[in-house]
Amino acid sequence: MIEERYDNLSDTSPHEQYLLILSESETCFGSEYTDLASEIQDRINGDALTIQEYFHPLEDVTNSSRLIQNSVWLIHWDECLKNQDYPCLDSFLDQSMFPNYAEAIICIESGGYQKAKEIERKYRGISVAYSKDTLISCAKIHFSDFNPTYTSGKERVKSWNNEICERLGI
């Protein structure tokens, strides 16, 4: 996980990134999250970035210090947000508190595009995926930007990493 600040852009490459998964089950959109992570990895340009899934226990969801160490959050709508079972997530996802350059993708398995728009209106700056393809597309765009293969991507990774260090007191 996050262990040190990056002083130089060159420190950012290669970069290993975790894909946070907040879900009660191991599957979404008919695929295992592990397979979804592999598909996302396959579509990333360059070889400076590797990603790996990380399943965080929902009973420890208030542990924001642990959650923020992942630049992409996949959150299952029905299991985590729909019934407000974990009210802290609402505040974590507020864009003014969510780390810069990180990405949260809420996954909904019913309701389609219209439901996705409805949820997006509630959470500013959050993506909502209603199918495997929409999920992978959102992740692909994110990792086009957040990718130390490119100079602008290095700057994003460095900025994100150091913001998290600041919040963790590193």
Added chain:
Amino acid sequence: MTNEWKVLTRVIEHGSEFQFTDETYERYITAVSEAYADATSRHEGTPRTEEEYHSFLIEEVLSDSRVIEVLEESEVPASKISSIHDGTIDLESSVNQWNEIRFTLDELLDLLMLLKLIRDYTESSSLNKIESRYRLQKLVYLVNHNLMNQEDYSIDNSRFGLLSKTGYRYRYSKRESGPYSEEVYEDKNRLFAWSLIDEPVTGSDGTGEVAERNQRYAIELSAQGEIMVERFYDRIERTDSFIISAWNQAQTEEIQKAVQMNRSELKEHVNQIEGVQTTDQGGELLIGPEKKFQETDIEYLEELRGEFEHARA
């Protein structure tokens, strides 16, 4: 300019009666993601300034033949497609639409009471500021601890006392520096980002607090923050709502005590609290009210919401 690519998700429908279906949007965002990745690769990354980035989105992503093909097949109005070709598509308005969001009542009250805490402490202190992030963290903890130790007068008599009904929603755990809440830190950052508070560096001696190890930061209201508090101050002081009144009373009491203490006295005061002494590092010390406030508890809700939305904009 973080995550502004999302403007692409709504810009096609913005200002138009056109609506994607499940299938057409899926095709659209897939084409956008491919065009975006290829354009990033061609240009060795994306531009840094907002103006350049918007041009990049229009010229390199939306104008990509794969995206245009999907838009045409989805029967997007010709005028929208023309606006992509001639570069006049309105990304700016779509960005503004993204920024519209409504605060929850609980968030608003936390933020308002934090501002009031800063104001009241500042007025009581000869230094005219809260001396450090350490002190802010402990003050908020002491307010909630005060409420936790008050009788809540309910049948089930919660172990969190009056804190089960009122107080800051923040969760506190034990760190090396004592009680610490990530949420207090984050809300403090929000107030700073909205220019409602200032955080001048006041010393090169850290306090040991998270994000205050090498420098000390004072906390004070900005001119804008002063105006905001002034607008609501008397309404909190004279409220008929028991839960707001109890919260405010606890806050006032803790400020009056803490303002008399120097840093080591405050540290000793906090660390001798039983829960702080007996809880292991990382363990939970207290959590905020489980029960949400009702909109009827605060009659100036919409005005307050408007003020924070204005500050955030």
